[in-house]
Amino acid sequence: MKNFYEEGRDMLTKKGCIPFNLNIITRTYIAKDFDLESSDVESYTKYLEFEIYEHQLRSKYKEEQDVTSSYGNEKVNNIVQTYFLQIIRLLENAYLKYRVAKLNFAQISLLLYFIFTFSPINVFCQNDFINSKITALQIGDTIPNTLWQLPIKVINHPNGRDTIKLSDYRDKGILLNFISSGCKGCIEALPELERIISFYDDDIVLIPVTMEKHDRMSSFFNQNEYTKNSKLTVITDDRILKELFIHRYISHVVWIDKEGIVHSFSNTAHIQDFTIADFLAGNTKSWPVKHEFTSFYESPIVSRTYKTEHLPNNEFKQLKYIAFTGYLDGVGAYYATSLDTLEGVERISIRNVSLLDLGLISTGLGLFKRGSVLKQDSSSWKVLNSGKYAFELYTGKNLTRDQWYQLHAVSYERTIPLGTSNADKYKLMIEDIKTFLGIDVIVKGDGLFFYEF
Template sequence: MFSNAPAQSQDTLGADAGLTDIKPLQIGDKIPEELWHLPLQIVNHPDGKDTITLNDYRDKEFIILDFWATWCAPCIKELPSLLELKDSIDCKIIPLSDEPTDKIERFLTNNPMFRQSEFYKYERGSIIDKGFKRASIPHTVVIHEGKVISFTLPNLISVKKLADQAAGKSGAIPMKVELKNSKDDLLTLVLDRDKKIGLGGFSVMFGPIEGIVPGVRWEPELQTGGARFQIANYPLLSVMALATGQGHIFLRNPNRILIREKGGIRPINTAEWDWLKHTRLCYESFYPCVQTYEKATEDLKGNLLSYRNIDCRIEDVSSEVTELTRSQKTGHPKTKFCYSVGEIAFVLNQAPGRIPVSYPENLSNEQVYLGIELSSASPDMLDKLLSEQGWSKELITTREKHLIITKKD
């Protein structure tokens, strides 16, 4: 009985009362009446309304449920275009989060672009949670004429795709695929001409595939006796992290990435950093026998060179670092915007082209009272605020590990 779930609200308990079973809905399933009448809490209704039900919008051509969270960057990125659909088609968009109401309200306060839209929350373990089972977010459900017609991602929906799918054109809206839950060789079927075949094994690398959730799957012992390594829709930066096995060094720190050219080694620039973050790749390698993960990642590094003409390796490099030390302690202004020096240095080190920032380990939790949110402060402003809080900087030379990228001609 779902009514025994401890996290449910009173509204949800009432809606679940008497319900003994509900299976995860599949494409083509009708929405059960219990789901039509389940109250969903509204976080910011313009008229102060507290709840809605799907039944309130049963006459709409489409009802689109979008499961999201305030911490999910892809969810937030795709929300604006999804919400705009209501201006061009007869639909109701229902963004759903299971987070606390005050957290959603805080998110809306800090993101003015969403303040005019309605947002909703649901309870873990409720009917809607179990009826629309998912392994990740974003997760978007399209309902048409009382039936589920698509499980997809928000960026794959458009007015034309909705119309085509509703008209019976199967696959008009690409399906969301969880790589880790799929038993298919999804990646190897896309571009046969790019396969590199040898002794019964192969590798293939190509661009992004619509509908596949970014992910990695390593299967060292297939039923066939072989092994398989798959990467779906990963940024080039993350692929390099897998290939080198030391992504913690550079994934969030562009100043630990250097470019090797004919004239020597230089720091990465902003355009190159964006290229690494936004270029997405898919990759698969198949081995006819049991294989080790270390060998698979080493082959991945070789295939980056073979397919993309990119050599990447971790090397010890002498470089200049700005070390932060507190020269004097200042008074603590009364402000809620307080961050550790470690958090501030982390943000500073995400700005390409700056000298990397370090600090003594014993000062990593020292507090800096910014007076503004860390996310809204520029690097120059952070430098100024650190100085005002009694922090000084000393330029030192040290030998540290960096990612060295060589782009072959």
């Protein structure tokens, strides 16, 4: 705690922050009541120190002409208002039951220091908490100069360096691969990705990126069986890149060309020899893009418009429909049901799945049977091309997994009366597949069979 206090104080002094007094008495409390233990004090103060330092780091490397985040003052003030007022309430409660909490004076002093120094209303730091904005970069955007020059913490650098700048690789294409040590698939994919990239050392670099701390990731990387022999330089302690390239799920790959232009967002499975060749040639416009924050990500395929839903005579009336379509860009791939008790319907929604998965869901076998069905002899299916039913059955070499789904995935949605039994639900779904897709799905024992007609 002593080092943390001194480092925080020194940082503020160097940054030119001018503290003013905060009148706690007149402040309106908005935080909930909490019980304060010593661990709470440390966690809250460390969190606040980190958030403020992060914002100052962003401000330090921004250029006035660059608009790189919607973070800025609004974000910092929201953090400060929410968490500082919680700390004030924690402190107030601690005073009321000081002996019970066993809170030592040094910790209270530390809390007071942060409260009086970082009041959202009464803090002014020269050239820092003013006009700082960072917005997420999209496909077609160019990396701002400040990002090229931003010092970034790394591990496993070939020259033993602890920091790099993206400008160190400005003569190459850059693939930023957002991962986590807790993501098994992310880590297991790295050796193969490194092998593929090794053939393009002069033209492209793969850089894994994680929010995890430098020391922790260094220890993990040196001990894990998939990474202990890796030569990849890994960015750690990341807080900036994740804001510039927002995503919900990892791994998440950002493709940046030699000119600093963002070309695509993808999964790691999209990194293949032929996609790298396309990328280096600038042929990425037709690629499937990993979208996770569209306004319609979890919306129904079919819905009334907002205006028609709110006309008095349309409210609470059942919307009955059956819909099939191909791959939908920008929607979530999931199987979900939605119950509407007012309209008396259940909406079944299946997005961007293979025909095999659609068959497993619609027959009630479930996706847990996927592996056993894939082990079947698919030649017994009466279909023209089993490679259209699952990526694992595709024998070609010119499509990545994402590209295969873009070409062959289906989306299906329908409403059924609320309370319909599962058996009747599956009958309806199988009948829909037969009617609209011309495919019959039959269960024999634990096996699943497809017949086209």
